[in-house]
Amino acid sequence: MSKSNMTYISSGKAKDIYETADGNLLFEFTDRVTAFDGKKKAEYHEKGEITCWLAEYWFSILEAEGIPTHYIDCPTPTSMLVRRLDIMPVEVIRRNYAAGSLLRRYDAGEIKLPEGVKPEEGAPIPRGMIEFTTKFEAVDRPVDTKEIMFNGWMSREEIEHVTDMTSRINTILSRELNDVGIILADFKVEYGRTSDGEILLADEVGTPDGCRFWDRTEFEDGIIRSLDKDVFRKGTGDLSTVYGELFKRLQMQEKM
Numbered sequence: 001m002s003k004s005n006m007t008y009i010s011s012g013k014a015k016d017i018y019e020t021a022d023g024n025l026l027f028e029f030t031d032r033v034t035a036f037d038g039k040k041k042a043e044y045h046e047k048g049e050i051t052c053w054l055a056e057y058w059f060s061i062l063e064a065e066g067i068p069t070h071y072i073d074c075p076t077p078t079s080m081l082v083r084r085l086d087i088m089p090v091e092v093i094r095r096n097y098a099a100g101s102l103l104r105r106y107d108a109g110e111i112k113l114p115e116g117v118k119p120e121e122g123a124p125i126p127r128g129m130i131e132f133t134t135k136f137e138a139v140d141r142p143v144d145t146k147e148i149m150f151n152g153w154m155s156r157e158e159i160e161h162v163t164d165m166t167s168r169i170n171t172i173l174s175r176e177l178n179d180v181g182i183i184l185a186d187f188k189v190e191y192g193r194t195s196d197g198e199i200l201l202a203d204e205v206g207t208p209d210g211c212r213f214w215d216r217t218e219f220e221d222g223i224i225r226s227l228d229k230d231v232f233r234k235g236t237g238d239l240s241t242v243y244g245e246l247f248k249r250l251q252m253q254e255k256m
């Protein structure tokens with residue numbers, strides 16, 4: 001798609017963002033990957049195409065299940081048109097299993113785990129948990145609902161609304177992934193407001209850049225095999241190979 005009549009807005013960790021002539025946004029999914037607040041960087045062939053396909057796949061499923069999103073269309077295999085929103089300054093994390101920063105913060109003595117949750121990677125969180133992090137600060141920082149309301153970032157009703165939407169997204173993604181032998185350990189999403197105040201799911205959803213996916217068969221044998229960005233964060237595997245495996249499993253599911 002020609003970008004000659006678009007205005008370049010910014011480049012994020014993995015996407016370049018443009019504004020179209022009619023005021024929508026175009027996301028160009030690139031092959032870039034970064035971790036540790038940009039300290040580790042690389043590029044992987046076909047990553048942009050796979051993440052764009054996955055984001056489109058999940059947006060379509062979520063829309064069909066009644067979750068309002070900013071997704072419009074994918075004009076090319078690596079680009080997505082979306083509605084421009086006023087992005088909320090807080091991101092939402094849903095956790096079904098202990099992993100990542102949850103355990104790091106526990107080890108540092110900063111947080112308690114929900115009752116009965118063992119402090120080890122892969123420990124189930126029976127009722128799940130929701131956390132919030134800042135979006136527009138130099139480093140994503142966990143924030144509690146008191147600080148969110150105090151700063152006027154979201155009202156109590158909006159916090160309840162995005163918490164409910166994130167739980168519904170979790171139910172839908174977990175169900176679909178279970179069908180292809182994958183556990184959804186956790187994920188992060190963003191929301192934004194339209195000019196008339198409606199809250200829509202924004203950015204991307206269900207990609208291995210923003211979720212932890214574990215192979216279910218191996219998990220049942222006591223092994224955590226990641227099909228997500230953790231292989232890059234931890235240097236435990238080839239990102240193209242695991243993103244490709246995830247893509248193939250869901251693509252086959254779509255054709256059935």
Ligand code: 5GP
Nearest residue numbers: 093099100101102186187188209210211212
């Ligand atoms: P953690 O807080 O354990 O590092 O990450 C929790 C979840 O949020 C993981 O699924 C991780 O992939 C996702 N996540 C962490 N940082 C980002 C980010 O900057 N963008 C997106 N989309 N997801 C993130």
